Amino acid sequence: MRSVVVSSSFSLSSSPGDVWPFITDTDRTNRLVIGSANVYRPIEKGTKSSARFLVEAKAAGMTMTYEEAPFEWTLNKSFSVYRKMRSGPLESYTYGITLDPAPDGGTKVTVRLDLVPRHWLLRPIAQIEGNRIVARMAKLAESIDAHLRDKAPSPYLKPSSPANEERLDFAQRELEKRDLDAKAIATLVDLIRNGPDADLVRIRPFELAHEHGVDEREMLRICLHAVTLGVVELRWALVCPSCRTASDQVTSLAEIGDASHCQLCDLQFGVELDKAVEATFVPHPSVREVSNMMFCIGGPARTPHVVAQAVVDARGEKSLEAPAEAGRYRVFARGGAIASVDVTSEGATSATVTLEGEALTPPAVDVAPGASIVVHNRTSTPLHVKLERLGYASRAATAHVVTTLSEFRRFFSKDLLKPSTPLKVASVAILFSDLTGSTALYTRAGDAAAFRLVDDHFDVLRKVIDEHGGSVVKTMGDAIMAAFIEPLACVRASIACLHAFETFRVDADNGELTGIKLGLFAGPCYVVTANDAIDYFGQTVNCASRVQHCAETGEIVFEEEVWDRLPEVDKSKLRLVSKLETTVKGVAHPLRLVRTKLMTEIVSQRHLTSQKRASSPELV
Template sequence: MADHEYHERWVWELQASPEQLWPLVADTNRFDRDSGVPAADLVTDGELLGDGRVRVRVRQYGVTLDYVQDPFVWDEPRRFGVTRHFSSGPIGRLRILAELDERPDGGTTLTYQVWATRRNALGLSIPIQIGQILRRRFDKAFRTFDALAVAGTPELASGSTPTLARTADERIAAARAGLTGVPGGSSVDPALLDRLADHLRRADDVAVARLRPYALADRWCLPRRDVLEAALVATRLGLLRFRWDVLCPQCRIAKATDDHLVEVPTAIHCDACGIDTTANLARNVELTFAPAPTVRLVDPDEYCIGNPAATPHVVHQGLLAPGETATVVPPEPGRYRVRCLERPGAITATVADDGAMDVETVSVPIVAEATADVTAAPGATIPVRNDGADEVLVLVERVAWGDDAVTGAEVIALQRFRDLFADEALRPGERIEVGTTTIVFTDLCDSTALYQRIGDAVAFGRVLDHFDVLRR
């Protein structure tokens, strides 16, 4: 049914900067959940639509809505948007665009626009559903995000009350009481265990569904090893459970998640990137944590698929038609990879003080022998032009992986982990790369004579002191 396009444009003046707001506002999975949007299911029928497009199904008010979603487009931390093409329900096409403009006072002008066309007579309700109901929900969500960004507590953002298990308080109290009864428990600060428990009680589902100890430590300004060991002890005490995530080396999204190291696959395939890869404990196997179900129940549903927060290393993503040019401004100095999804080839764009302000246009798709790397000054614009015959999805991504992941190689080398989880081992006969590992051999010289000279009890104490030094 052909119909005119309904349009809404809303503006918010917020206190936080675009950089502070981006992790919250661009996390449209969290935003949609907090705004009352129903859960989304990815429809996998074996057909790949190409260039990041996906089929999605949602159910709302008893009506099934099927749509094809174009890939999200974004420029961190300035804008993001998406278009959805519906084949059922009242809406024909829905497009959104959010823009974050920094104000001279350091705050942000957030402009949010929605365009929608109707498929049938039920679409006459679009002005009420979008213009009134969603407008109020969006207002509440954005103002909440602003307050949390200013306060530096983004993990508390939630449109619902955390669902604690009936046994939560009992479990937490038992863990506190049993802290010294597990290997390494006596070295964990009880206050840190309390802080982890408080995080499980108060943080929203998105924040606790995939806990990363080093990221928590950085946010809390605590030593990383202390938080990791506290999380391991909390797992042994029944507050947390851990999982082994095998990440795609390109999109860095978990493609396999297992509860035990013995279950980790050696080979994985990423449909989105179209690549096969192997598990490497030092590079793409990460240990993450989640609340134990006897402490906290976490909503497993996904509300928005393919949003910018799912791939935070990607600073620009956009569709380019043949002959079209995009302008990319990387947000900070560093090395970036410019590539096209599902197509071979990539170049490196380096942002450094000695770079140029006037940067030569990057031609895509990348042809290795015809395209050179570029160096740009901070704040410079990098033009990217599609010189091919087909539409392409361009990605500009940080080359460096964040160092806040607990890698598999790191954790299995940790004595505390081996003491707590001696049964965590690779499948017999299985080979998984570990990168570079350092092995230290030590010897307590003349230990037999030591026992004879100073007595068994004192000598045994010296041996234990030796092991304590090694563990540290």
Template sequence: MPALPDTSNPAFHYRWSWMFHASPEQVWPLVSDTQRFNEATGLPTTQVTETPNPEGGSRRTIQFRRFGISVIWDEYPFEWIQPQSFGVLRVYHGGPVAWMQIILSLTPQGSSETQLTYEIIIHPANFSGYLVIPVQVGWISRRAFDRVFHQIDAALQEQTRNRTAFPLAVTPLHPSADARIQSIEQQLKEVAYDADLVTKFVSYIREALDADLMRIRPFALADDWGVDRVRMLELCLYAARFGLLDVSWDLLCPKCRGAKSTAPTLFNVERHVHCPSCNIDYEVDFDHHIELTFHPNPGIKPIERMVYCVGGPQNTPHIFVQQVVRPQSTKSFDLSLESGRYRIRGPRIPGRIERVEAGEEPGGPAKSMVMITPEHGDDQLHLIIDDHGIHPVDPHIKSGGTRVTFENKTAIEQVVIIEKMAWSDQAATAAQVTTLQTFRDLFSSEVLRPMEQITVTNLTIMFTDLKGSTAMYHEVGDASAFGRVMDHFKVLRQCVSTHHGSIIKTIGDAVMAAFIDPAEGVAAALDMMQEIATYNADNPSPPLCIKVGLHTGSCIAINQNDRLDYFGSTVNIAARIEGQSNGDEVVISESVMSDLGVKQFLADSTLIVTSCTAELKGFQESFPLYRIASRNKKEPE
């Protein structure tokens, strides 16, 4: 904890305990969710002011009103170690309280129980504090905590969902909403969605807690219900199109990963964003920093976004450790982490980067990348923070129990963070959403503002072309040939849509499509070959023959002719690779072939994969390519 303020008045010290019939790992996500816990215990909503700290990060001043009285305090950074403990120090501006320190700790009791200890140290500022504190904290808060902790324990024993553990607000429907909801429910069922899923989803919008509906994440909801993620995303998109939901593009900070800014449409998204909490400027990209979320349309259910706590552990669940280390001092603790890549950083550590470019990791000298493996590495981690940054910069430790020591050799207090590098895969990112054909069909007007360019760091681009189309027009006439070209577009569109991609545009007889998953792109391409062969069996003269090329890499999302489009070398290379196809075969680049999902897909014995090297027009280097064809492919004459 930070150094406690000086005070001449003796403190009240409360220490309460509860037993939970679950492990600390099960209890932690609920009791450390301070946003929901504060609401459940009856605390009022807060207003937060974040002031940039010249040393890095920001200072938070928080205010709420209760019984007509305004309560204001400076909130120091929360400290926590998952799933062991968390705490916070608050210093008040006037009123009956000088400062308050809260510490919650979890101690395992055997293999299936946990003791929770809640400590409050609170110093009165004046005589009225001696009257108010025993009533508000010692009696009212104690009873509220007891009620909520018992409800959490009951929910854990019943193995119910997390949201049922808290008795939170449910806003009633708008008075005129019921008829609209019934109409929308019928519309959703008519677009070929499972009727039971639609009924469950509509009931969820009617009855769920406000805390769950303020920011609906379709992939997280799909995982919670055990249904396909893309189906849930498409259901939410249709629900937004029909007026049940509204969309929000959340701009996520690369450090705290919080949605510090939102935009109602892609047109309102700006590439350069500032996070007031981390006090950094950053560039958003489609892969990580822009997430599509949903909330009820105000005409259905007018939910207000309430803030009860902004600094608790569940606001940044990717952070496993956050500790304050005083100047010229050390802090040690035991920690157990799973295998993976972690980053150690701090907002005030010398060498910090205050601007993060798209696709880059924030840090520089102010970060240390940690690799944790089950077999190799140390069982102790000693990190030194000095005027040059963090040392060592690349430690390697074992998974499981580790003794961690932070040594602060600087002259200022440091906030040191250990966080997981991997982003949550439950985010429906802009890269995923905009490559979905359903989104393109329902929200074709969703484009970036003119001249805005946003990076997509990993996208698979497909180009196709109809071989011999000029000769076909001459052979069968314009009308007949045009009809066959349109039929071919329908086939390609269906294959792209089935594999969660989208048609970006057509260029003459050619198609440009995009996929977030390279394996889905390859599968779509091979399906095209099969479906065109089936079409040719029914329409033999003249047979259609398509060429397909795919490449994976980074590109730029832009507004082109009021449509969301992609440009860059990746797009150009994909177009050139398509030109290497002889027809009735798919040609892919090394970047596509190196994807694990593609390798697994191509293990199918019915496919023939041959490697080659080609020089592509406009590029100096030679490109390793792979030709994919079915074993029963008819060789071109």
């Protein structure tokens, strides 16, 4: 059957690069242009198709079922999608948009629909529906241009469901009573009150913070506090390492296994808390009813790190265009085969990689900006390949980050991992403290006074650790174990802990009997549930414990490599006592460490007062 082609071109004053992220957000465009949601089901195994999903949709009052091939695109230039119908009035449907740069810096936009009806009698309906979609798309593009050019309201602010104003006002007042940033509170509340539904089905705190210029961790803290007030609900998304979209979503850490599968990428991946598990939030239904219906899941805007994507037929080939920006990229073929791509000015103008079996060869190529990377598919299955930008900044609030916040341990103490499922993190900084002189303290001060001092010192350290973005994992006797995202923050917290403890000690009853020593170490670790709490185990924990044992009273001991990376503003607070090496069972090489002390001595106010009295002449 001959196709019905509907095409329209129009001009925008904004550049292709500015228009691209808006016009490729197909979930939002479909909400406004099509208006009906889709139902997505994984495609059955054994189908000789590049499609990964079977979609049920409605158009012109009729229900259609189709196989949706992966979208194809080249960054800032064009995108398209092919849908093979299994039911409905059409045999196939191809939709595409091209952005061509105009001489005046604007963009020539071309929207094209290629509709193949099942019967010639359906051609008029296809023509009418095609004209309607193209006209709506043109109107939406003009609204996007006005938003970019004149700062007009974004067309994506709708649709928006109503919010419970009374509940929101109450929650905002309660949040403002807590030690939280007022601007960040207002940002979250405004989003829940006025944000479009599409922004609320998956609230990402770090992304929200970045857009509004507030601190990321503060926004995350506010979201956790908001859960306790019934404003939002916490969700855990399992994120594919390739497409970086959620392959699954759960409401509890206990529902997470040690592996997951991405249907789109056909990729089985291990679940690591610092990479594959992201905390997101959604309004509580009593505050605002937000539909989680999907209008499109495959547009380029969902995967902004992918600069090009194409479907390659079985035994066929397709070209991917290298981006204009130099950097490190990789070709990814559905199923997990990869080849590294370095884009440099000295690179070749073209390159070829071949998919055979489960591997891409050669494993690495160097190309120039704009070069053609031809992918040969030697397999018997059509599949999609993509060119991914490496090092793309992620704004995911990972489970690793969340579980190091004191608010999470305080508010969500029952949200634990499966007892039998340790999950890996690539790096965590573990801090151990130890109260020295405790034996003499208990002997001379008595059990009650000694216990009070130990407990008070826990409060002092816990407050400092919280303020520096760490979390107390547990206390052991008179020692603390804490976790931080990275070692520099851990060192800064250690400096502050030592300073705070010395200030506390010199004026505390029996404080002169005690001291404190600190040791820290960073590396890969496993996160587990132990004694009904989230805990860490592995060689990194063993090393941190060993490092702490190398410290003397009043010292912080850590790796020499961390000392070398420490900014001068932090180094100036420490005095290097010595360097040393120590061995840990199971670690191949000795640990190279530094022993440090505070640069300035903390002097007791009580001591200053007694000195002043001693030096003053007696009154007669």
